[in-house]
Amino acid sequence: MPRIEMSRTDLLGLAGIPQESEDGLAALLASLKAEKAGAEGDILKIELKDTNRPDLWCVEGIARGIRCLLGGREDHLSRLPAPSAAVEVDPAVREVRPWIAAFAARGPSLSPMVLDALIASQEKLASSFGRNRKSAAIGFYRLGDIRFPVRYSAVPPDTVFHPLGEPGEMPLHEVLDRTEAGRKYAGLLAGKRLWPFLSDAGGAPLSFPPVLNSEDTGRLQPGDCEIFCEVTGTDWSTVHLTSVILACNLEDRGFGIEPVEIRYPAGSPGGERVATPAAFSDRLEAGFDLIERITGSPPDPASIPGALSRMDYASWSVGPASVDAVLAPYRHDGMHPVDLVEDLAIAAGFSSFEPLLPAEYTLGASAPEEDRLDAIRAILVGLGCEELLLPVLQARESAGSAPPGPIPILNPMTAEYSAVRNSLVPGLLRAEAASAHAAYPHRLFEAGEVLGAEGGSLLTRMTVAVCVFGNDAQFGDAHAILGVLAGYRGVELALQPHPDERFIAGRCASVRLGGRLCGVIGELHPGLLDSMGISRPGSAFEVDAEGL
């Protein structure tokens, strides 16, 4: 879940809420699927639940949501002038980072607070929504320094440029080696022959996306009031949605947005010429029958416009049996009419619905394998065994695993949890090793899931393992318990000599229950005990619960 920080003063100011009436903030945030996650001085931390609403991952988005909930819908990017500037796209970028959106914004001079908010949303969008700048990365520039048309091209790695914050010029490949941002994002260009590059009509470099802006034009400062913004990336809709969100944010701050024409001589999903920011204007149509089926009652058509207005829909028409609505330009999360129905329900407030219990009769039942396990566990407790509940994940080299060993994890976080157990014995041995100070006898058992493979398929099995340790522990301890268990479960027990390195040779047997091969029993090998730091002898068995 995305978590963002913002200035409380900025939020309340943008949302138009007086400082003293902040009490209702939690409820308003809840309607935006957001909640306060902490506060420190003027900094407010907010957690967003909806991973599909990047427009809300910034102070401008949260404030806009609150304004609309309180006062109804707003116009966004509605009367944009025709593009007066352009970006020429070199077809070679298709191979490395194909899409770009851009616009200019002119408005009030940037205060430090507004500039901070702008940079915070730039970073949040690029890292989370833009998938660490892969799908989308953002650059801001001082508009006055740029001569149009801007050129978005793919250049060789030895192209020279002065990166932001560095003392001087260097070739692009050195930017990747020598700067922090370069090392962080080098992976996005791995294996590419030509790298993306933005320069203006005079040939002045603007940036080396998605890594760094240029020192000359790419540094906004408080007091600036003319901005050029571009978004590049590998995913068409991420690039465009990101640029629309940024444009709406600046518009909310009083900036006028001037679109830029993107020229793709080799074509794009939007054609050869695309004016950006380009709104999606997603349309959702929900029949009243669907609304009734979901909410339990037919909608009151008169209430729909108010609800959609509070949820900041761009437009709507309510017909005799359905509602047809267009989402705000900064949203691209409407996939199915049910999404519209949820917005109606949120606008109405969940507390306006009467909670009902499902009335239809259903029969409760436990899973048969759990019933069996319960019966086994009850017998073992009666025999004085103490149950353990241990992690399924364990170290790949865990001593005591059954052959052929536990199933390894491809991307373990730590060696301690790098495989999935195929036997309960390693866990019980670890428990014994950690419990030498607990009064004896130790009759340890676990009944639970292990993962094995059979005939090319992974198989989760339920097994039962018992380990008995003590000064005088011997094979008979485990044997006695298994005997009672088999007897009480009414299955015939038969042992046959069996080689298993975990046990002393000649004191290990395979276990047949009701004629079926189900597991192993034996006296634990001193070498195994020693390697685990276990100081007392012990015996153990592990059988498939299904055999009992």
Added chain:
Amino acid sequence: MEAAELHPLERALLSYLASKGRAGEADILSGSGLPDEGSYRRASQWVLSRGLAREAGRSVESTVSLGPLGREALERGGTPELMLLSAVRSGRADFSELQAGGSFDPSRWGSALGALVKAGAVSRDGNSLRAAGSGRTVFHELWDRVYEPLSRGETVELSTLPEGVGDLVLSRSPRRGKGRAEFIVTESVRLVLEITGEGLAALGAAGGEAVGRLTQEMLADGSWRGRDFRRYSFDMPPPRIPCGRLHPYRIFLDTVRRKFISMGFKEMRGSIAETEFWNNDALYMPQFHPARDIHDVYFLDTQDAAGWPDPATLRRVASTHEDGWETGSRGWEYPYDRARALTAVLRSQGTALSARCLGSGPSIPGRYFGIARCFRYDQVDATHLPDFFQMEGIVIGETIDFRHLLGLLRLFAVEIAGVDEYEYLPAYFPFTEPSVELMVKHPTLGWIELGGAGLFRPEVTEPLGVTAPVIAWGLGLDRLAMLAMKLSDIRDLMTSDLSRLRRMTVLPDRVLGGARNA
């Protein structure tokens, strides 16, 4: 108040103490006539708790024994330090020469060198070593004072060792990882007991022979008639019985299970290894979803398959992701990778069980629940376990709607959390719409998120062949479980430590619903 009578064990202990005034454990065991150490422990506990004797002091004795590395050194006839030192003193100085010629365990070469340098016995010059003097070092002392006596079967007490040797022993007896320890230091507390005035009085008043234990013979021959029975005192702790026990966390989970069964839910079971298909795709989580990458989900390093979907289901789910299929959705609009769908992962959400249940012809109407082990790529700490249980389920019915979803959550608030103050908040889950989060005000924990629910999206249900509305729900029970078990560190839920486990209580009946009236 009637003077409490004395148990024979107490009488024996007090008599001995009366004769000596005060005595330590070893003396009592040898001189008091108590039959064994267990009897001594019980008797001393009783007399202390009754104020008949008091603790006049206690001494901690630490005895030294050899760990695996120590035993290895004994077998080799010298510690790595001694061997290395003697090699250096005999003139070999070069690292490679020393490593090649050493008769000791090469894996301990580095630590031995470090110890010698630290003790000032050798000095290091680039890649060669020089002996600093030829006298006896602390390592010689260690051998003579610890290894030699232990090899003869004598007891070595830490307190009797010279300071340098004692420090060395302590630094080489780790509390954890005894498998790589040179020494193991065992501490035992010895009490010194002293009889009190009450003790002397009780001993004096005890006098004649009362019947201690009623025996079978006394019943048979009637000799119990006319005899006095010794009166027991009831202020002593009960004896400890070694006994079997179910695991406290499982007792808690079993209680929850029974509650769900009683509410008409049927239990689902599934595999801990899943295909990405059932873990995510069937739940309409796009393959590029951030919660699906290698920093969130564990992938299995195996060629074995984790249960493939049937081809028709795979086809429907694939086209739902791509363009919405026939669900009325626009879909996620990306090329769906069928090969990836079959990748084996560890189940990361219990909802995978619900997806499988939907795909295998569930009863309609139907209510299902599952307590599923799940796995997430998280650092293990006081709030994260390497694997954890998720409580998940579904409710299906032709007449189910949003109001029933709210009703179900209310049921959980009352019946599971035992609260009547709760709140519904808008939520987001990739597979449900609308989605609701249930906040409850718990008397101890305050406002907590108890769970969430939503109506499965048509993009989830329809490709799996279900057209009836389905409520999907999930509950977070860890905090309630920890409360029921009085734990503050979640790792204790799955502890390996038996004595810790034996100290745990679990009171699910006081924490789970129903407790509110208690």
